[in-house]
Every structure is written in C-alpha cells, then in structure tokens.
Amino acid sequence: MKRYRMSVCKGSSCREGGSDAVHVAAREALAARGLQTRCELYRGGCYGFCHMGPNVVVREDTGRKRDPLSPEDYQLMGWPGEVYYSGMTAEKMTRVVGEHIQDDAPVKELFGQPDSGDDD
Numbered sequence: 001m002k003r004y005r006m007s008v009c010k011g012s013s014c015r016e017g018g019s020d021a022v023h024v025a026a027r028e029a030l031a032a033r034g035l036q037t038r039c040e041l042y043r044g045g046c047y048g049f050c051h052m053g054p055n056v057v058v059r060e061d062t063g064r065k066r067d068p069l070s071p072e073d074y075q076l077m078g079w080p081g082e083v084y085y086s087g088m089t090a091e092k093m094t095r096v097v098g099e100h101i102q103d104d105a106p107v108k109e110l111f112g113q114p115d116s117g118d119d120d
Contacts, residue, residue, distance in 0.1 A: 001038065002038070002060055002061075003040075004038065004039040004040070004059065004101055005039070005040045005042070005059045005061050006026060006040070006056065007043070007056065007057045007058075007059075008023040008041070008043055008054070008056050008088075008093075009044055009045070009046060009047055009053060010023075010043040011045065012046075013050035013051075013053055014046070014055055017054045018088075018089065019053065019054035021090045022054050022056065023043060024090070026056075029093065029094045029097035029098065033097065033098070033102055035101050039097075044057060044074060046074055047076065048075065049086060049114050052086035052087060053087070054086075054087070054089075055088065055112065056085040056086075056096070057076065057083070057084050057085075058082070058083045058085070058100055058101070059077075059082045059083075062081070076114065083106045084112040084114060085110050085111060086110075086112030086113070086114075087110075092107075092110055
C-alpha cells in the first residue's frame with residue numbers, strides 16, 4: 001500500500017485563490033476516509049506557479065528521511081511519484097483524496113502544466 005505526502009501551497013496568491021479551503025477539504029476528506037496514516041498533509045511554501053494556483057503537490061512517500069532544509073517544500077523536485085495539481089478547489093481536492101490517495105490513481109485531468117506560462 002502506497003503512502004503519500006501532500007503539500008498545499010500557502011503562498012499569498014494561492015491563499016487569495018482559496019488554498020485555505022483546499023487544505024481544509026483535504027484534511028476533512030482524509031479523516032472521513034480514514035487515510036491520515038497513508039497521507040501526511042502539510043502546508044508548503046510558494047512553488048512559483050502563482051498564476052496556476054491554488055497549487056498542490058503529492059509525492060509518494062518512499063521512506064527516505066525528510067531533510068528539513070530540502071527545497072521540496074517550495075519547488076517541484078522531479079522525483080518518481082511526484083504529481084503537481086493546479087487550479088485546485090475544495091471539490092477537486094476531495095476527488096484527489098478519493099482517487100489518488102485512496103485508490104493510488106492520480107487524477108490526470110487535474111495535473112498542472114508548469115510550463116504553460118510565467119509569473120511576470
């Protein structure tokens with residue numbers, strides 16, 4: 001059974017776009033499905049894709065020790081099992097928890113495309 005780490009951006013643009021509600025929806029959906037032991041939920045820093053937010057990154061937990069100074073809290077790392085979701089809402093987050101976290105099936109139509117624009 002896979003385990004995950006999910007980060008909901010807490011940057012100012014994402015917060016203005018509703019990331020606090022996305023985080024609450026994730027926490028509630030994980031609790032309702034009894035998935036807290038399978039998925040660690042936290043607030044990440046700005047990923048730099050503000051124009052695409054609210055942003056969520058889900059990474060498969062491979063058991064590697066977490067380095068508190070790692071840039072993983074504010075940038076995509078390109079690791080196997082890493083998925084970036086953009087334009088998240090509470091409803092989309094509930095779907096991600098049900099499909100990606102519970103069923104190990106990433107929701108491809110919600111994937112973000114970080115090369116689709118820039119944050120001038």
